[in-house]
Amino acid sequence: MLIIRRIILALILVFSSLAPAWATPLLVVDRATLQVLYAEDAGQPWHPASLTKLMTAYVAFEQIANGTVTLDTPVTISRNAFNQAPSKSGLQVDSSVSLNDALYILIVKSANDIAVAIAETIGGSEAGFVAMMNDVASRMGLTATHFVNPHGLHDPGQVSSARDMAVLSLYIEQSFPQYMPMFTTGVVRLGKARLKSNNGLLEGFAGTTGMKTGYICASGLNIVATADRNGRQLLVVVLGGSSSRERDQRAAQLLLDAEAGRLQPNGQTVLTLPNAVGTAPVDMRPLICGKDAKTYAAEQQAAFPMGLKDQPSYLTEKIALHEYTAIDLGRVRTGIALPRPRPPHLPMFSAPAPVESAAIGDILRPGVSPGGSDIPIPQPRPADL
Template sequence: MTIRSALLFVRRLVLAIALSLAALVPAWANPMLLVDRSNLQVLYAQEAGQPWHPASLTKLMTAYVVFEELSKGTVTLDTPVTISKNAFNQAPSKSGLKVDSSISLKDALYILVVKSANDIAVALAETVAGNETAFVAKMNDVAQRMGLSGTHFVNPHGLHNAAQVTTARDLAVLSLYIEQTFPQFMPMFGTGVVRLGNARLESNNGLLEGFAGTTGMKTGYVCASGLNIVATVDRGGRKLLAVVLGGSSGRERNERAAEMLSAALNGQYQSTGQNVLALSNATGVTPVDMRSRICGKEAEAYVKSQEALFPIGMAGQPSFLTDKIAMHEYTAVDLGRVRNNIALPRPRPAHTPTFSAPLASAALKGPVTTPVAAGGLNIPMPRPRPADL
């Protein structure tokens, strides 16, 4: 037997073992959804209404609520966001900022989206609403106004809670609302790196550096959810959105999203004739809990089975993430420790969010937010003192 044939034999043996393991581990049909953002048509859907734990995809709604408050003028991009002890005590991932450290709200949003920092999610909630409970109420209010019937939030960061649930369908609609209502903030979701002091905070969205045309948006992971992603791509005149939930690894999550997007760009997916808003969410169904398969005793067998079933992107295998793209970077500034509740000046935001025609004509419930025009305070300018005689 030659070395080459021996290697081939070993490779086939490993594959056979992996497939045997796969038979022992119940398979899940991972929720996946592909939408044409230009007309909201569904190009592919698999278990799109299945309840699932969102993990850090929760932060898409956290960001949206902050965007709404910016539009109302209750906060500005310069509002200081301070790391409280409560925020500091959150589990990773984290920003690395110390208790009482402060950054601007704009910088906080970048770190929230790119690094998916849980301490920043809590600090933003406390800044915007006074406390987490009040902020979560705003999150659920927005979900209700958007018609996200399969979604409920318990916290602003996505760390596991059995009652924190969403669906691929609802995540797609939320992402579409972000782009429609607040397009000026979309560059945040396409940023790959935030520099904070000597720290380099990187995104886990592999499409940003490996799939041409990727414009965002967000990844998420806890044991109960597996690895999740929402990705948006603009290429060849197409505007696409992909959602993948429950990946067994970052490789699988990213490659499955890229596979769907590539298929659509190559004309393999045609419209199903269904608008994403018309997709239904499953009712009375318990969210899938992936903990035993991702972090528990079944994890090794499950991951190997998924690698055997979907080896794309593994060593020696083809990949859909072959482009070389320089990631956009953003520099945040640690403002130091802010004490005695001395706030920085807070100018009103210079933008007024608008609603684009495609989603409005598709009967999205709204408007979800009511923009507040700037410059309406009518405060007179100070009058100079008379000159000394």
């Protein structure tokens, strides 16, 4: 059966090379050399969706390094953060988590409320943080990229490219390798909730090390995937998938092709790969969420059936997901006046006149005679033996 399966996979690879070209951006990069192994429309402006959160995380990592915040800094869910559209963390207004836990939730669950809460914590406001994101994009040379928000929910002005997302991902790994375990994590536990990643490669493709998925109607289903296999360090970007199955299977196929040597350097590095600056981003809404969605999905299934029922799959390994436990620090109210200090005590009664050689009963219970009460006088504490 294993031999037959390998023959089927080989035939699919042969026939898939004869099929029409994949219509949305693809990019494969050797992370060790930065060489481009395959690129198709990699500089085409595209809506990044939740791939945006790669930049949200990078800005946070940079500010931690600069000392403006720490991993223990509380991140609080404001009303503005709570009101964001799903995906969400499930935290209530005024609830807080540490910045470390917030980053895990951001990356694994792709929670939009957490993205805004991180932005407000670090940038002072969402707009202030977005300015920091665009500053980083400029410093990195991401010429196709412009951010309007920290989460990736649709805005016509939120634009990037496969090339820029690859460069950003490489910067994260090279500048802040200590945070890479966040990207390999598949589940975050928060209270009773189990927040799971949408990256199917983490549990089906051995060697996967991250990094992020994203989806809105205008972008289709996006992924940046990294993997270390058989001595190769690879990165793949797939934008505009019609389903998570197609997106993940495409990414896995490209990783396998690169690992096997079927994809060779094209003479460019990802840094010299040009962007189509000035070109309008593609809007996938008619094909992903509009009236043509069913037809488009059927066409894509016919062109690329990998992973469908009764079809071979590239995601065949059974990998236990790495889990992380985040802690809800509780609700913290802000803007409430603190209690004023208690005023100094003023005695209401005058002190009793001193009594010479007063009896012990008079001292303990003024006005009560030791012999006229059935309440026993406390005896001295016995000495320790």
